[in-house]
Amino acid sequence: LRYFNVFGPRQNPESEYAAVIPRFIRACLRGEPPRIYGDGEQTRDFTFVSVAVEANILAARAPRAAGSVINVAGGRRTSLNQLFAAIRTQTDAKVEAIHEGARAGDVRHSLASLDRARELLGYAPAVELQLGLARTIESFRA
Structure with a gap:
């Protein structure tokens, strides 16, 4: 499995490259301006952690995906x-x-093709970005 920008509760905001979401959350909760490198128009395909877990379970149960x-x-x-x-x-x-x-x-732009995941695993991301952000923000507030 190839994961794209996985995020979620308890993610380390100190990570050098994989931590844009926790860094933005921490800065906003502290009232500090976050840093965006470049013009901010670079794109990423974000994946909530529970979606990645579900993909692992689906893959473990899909012998034809081996x-x-x-x-x-x-x-x-x-x-x-x-x-x-x-x-x-x-x-x-x-x-x-x-x-x-x-x-x-x-990388300037990143967007995963999910065709093979749908075909071989029956994969469909079940948590939209906004909901994943809400769950992650809640964990930072706890």
Whole structure:
């Protein structure tokens, strides 16, 4: 299985590259401006952790999927600017992001094809980004 930008409760905001969601949440809850590298129009396909777990269970029960490369993702492209706006709204933060120079090697756009996952596993992401963000924000507030 190939996972795309998995996120969820208790994710470490100190992780160097895989932590945009927990970093944005932590900054918004603290009333601090988060950093966005580049113009913020780069996109990612975010996957809530319970969706990734479900994909693992489906794969374990699908012998015909053995040896196949199967994408596990939310199936939707979201820009970092859109992500920040959603987190800011859900946290009621009154902050603006700080845009810094783009990081060398960062991928500009990412969107997984879920065709093989649907065909071989019967996979369908069951948690939309907004709900996954709400659950993750709730864990940061606890």
